[in-house]
Amino acid sequence: MYIRRVILENVKSFQGEHSFILQPGVNYFVGDNNSGKSTLLEALLFAFQGPSQTKWTPDSFYCTSGTGRTRVQVDIAGGVDELVKRDKFKVLEEFVFEVEGESTLRLDRSNELRDVVKGKKTSSVDVKAVCFWHPERGQFENVTGIDARVKAIFDFEEVWADAHPTDHIDFANNKTLGRLLDSSFKRFVQTELWTNLSEAHKKAFGADEEGSFTGETRRLAGDLKHLVDEQYGQASYRFDFGLPDANVFMKQGSLHVDDGAGETPIGGKGTGMQRAVALGLIQLYARSAALGDAENTTPLILMLDEPETWLHPSAQLRLSDALSKIGEKEQVFIVTHSPYLIRKFNSDDHLLTVLTGKGSDRRVDSSTTFGLFGQGEPTWGEINYRAFGVYSVEFHNELFGWVQRHLEALKSNGKAAGNNEIDDFFKKNGVPVDRVWIRTPSLERFDATLPMYVRNSIHHPENHENAPVSDAELHESIEHLVRVVESINALP
Structure with a gap:
């Protein structure tokens, strides 16, 4: 069972309505600071747990510039039919309906005071009540007793970037x-x-x-x-x-630890060690029999907010492997700024959502809808380009190679596309010829486009006759190549 879709309306920086499609397994959220990545996780917890005196209060959770209600709507799919067979959730049997062939429950929590069906009568409910969509009656209804039970549909374990790590070295059986x-x-x-x-x-x-x-x-x-x-x-x-x-x-x-200074409870150690232990337990869980425990009927949803903090790159890669393993059985949400964590992104098993901009300029892209080299299959280079504005040599090579393969596919003789042929194609697509490449050892000089100049610099580091490529030139060249590749992809 997993969360299939979530809609946010006037939540924190999300002005108006925004919809996110999710999938079982690992869901990455990447992008700008303050673009709303962590807010999405908070919204899910708000939907299932409801506000309290300290959490998701109007002054901190509701969009101050929004017009109208603050609302979070969630679609649950997967093992819904099994869920409603359990005594605790039998009251939801008549609320199950199909969305794209999957049995679904749709819940909604809103700060709007509204009249809903509750049992056999109509009652006014507020944000403390969670409502479920009744497919036959075509309305949201608050089922008697469901406000407490809804919290037990999933076991949420959230690890926030600013939380104290010992909060997650927890012996409770839902951790x-x-x-x-x-x-x-x-x-x-x-x-x-x-x-x-x-x-x-x-x-x-x-x-x-x-x-x-x-x-x-x-x-x-x-x-x-x-x-x-x-x-x-x-x-x-x-x-x-x-x-x-x-x-x-x-x-x-x-849990006690002895690092040579005497044994003490883990809470007495530094934040770095505590966070390492908390993330280590998550990785240990990925290898354990507990992950496939059939008796554990409540699915775990693991939420990690910037787990790369305190971890060096190789440790981030190992953590990413562990999270992928957990994603085979449980749903995982990862908010990250780390190119290393998303290096293990697999378009077949993972979903990546890129959030850029803020307010009315916010843009949300899903890995199922973009991919310069095949829709739904963005490469690591493209993800870093879209999510973090990283202009990498790897991405430049991918783009250049895509152009080369396109030209070779047009040939009937099976020959490779030469540099002159590729550069002529760049010229036809509006890339200016504003560089001179000096070939060694002949010292011949050739006029070239910037993408060709950068490509030659990458592939011929032994050639010292040409000026090194600057970061600005790499950025400019990639922007040229992205435009050319998009024009190729737009061809019928």
Whole structure:
């Protein structure tokens, strides 16, 4: 089960309505600072959890320049049919409908005071109530009791860039560490050690002789009976202390670390180590049996806001591998500014959303709709160009090679396209001839376009007769090539 689509209306910097299509697995969000990447994650949590006194309040979450309501609408797809079979969510059975062949539930949370159907009557609800779309009645309705239950549809684990890392070294069973420990606990209960513990517990808490804990509680139950019988009638009472389950053990747990300065709880260490441990647990989860645990019926949604902080490039690549592994079973959202994290982007399994600009100038592009070298298949070079304004040598090579392949595809003799032929094509497409390339060892001079000059500089670093290519020239050359490649792609 996964989140298929989210609509934001007048949320923080999102003025008006903006729609985002998502997919199972890994979803990357990249782009400018303050373009709304983290806001999308906040909006999802707002939709499922609702506002509180400190979170998603009107002064911090609602768009101050927007006109009208603040609203977040979410489509849930995937395992929806299985969800509504569970006792807790059977009330949503009649709210399931199909979108593009997938069973879907659509929920909506809005600050607009509105009249909705609730049970068999119409009631006014506000932002504290979540509503579901009823396909037959064609309206949003607030199901009795659903406001609390909706929080349990997914286990959200969010790791914010500015949060304290120890917030995520959490033993709760809806967190990655808790899931790891719970999986280990299930294996532990099959061992002789657990059998011995069970027998010891039975002896300690089952014995009823004088002075035992059970004997003391029996006396307490007798005193309780005496008082209650006088007021409410005859009854018997007994305290029972069963063998603790995994959750009880987890509540008592803590993680300690010894880095040579003595063992201390992880909370006593620096932020860098704490963040490394938190992200390490996520990577460990990717390799664990807990990831495929069939008994864990609540899907995890992992949200990472700039996880590259404190990580060197090789560690970022390893983290990206782990997140891709988790994405095979769970939905993952990654907000990042790192070219290294998105280096592992795979258009077959991942979705990348690029946000640029702000306010009315904001632009949202999805990797399913762009790709200079095949729609839906942007390369690492193109992603960095679109998302971060990085003009790389790799992207220049990709663009130049695409032009070369286009010219060779037009040939019937199977020969390669030569430099003169490629440069003539650039000239025909409006690229000025404003450079001179000196060939070695002959020292012949050739007039050339900037893309040809940059290409020769890249491919012939041994040639020192020509001035090095500046960053500005690389930028200008790539812009020429992007325009030429777009004109090729526009051909019938």
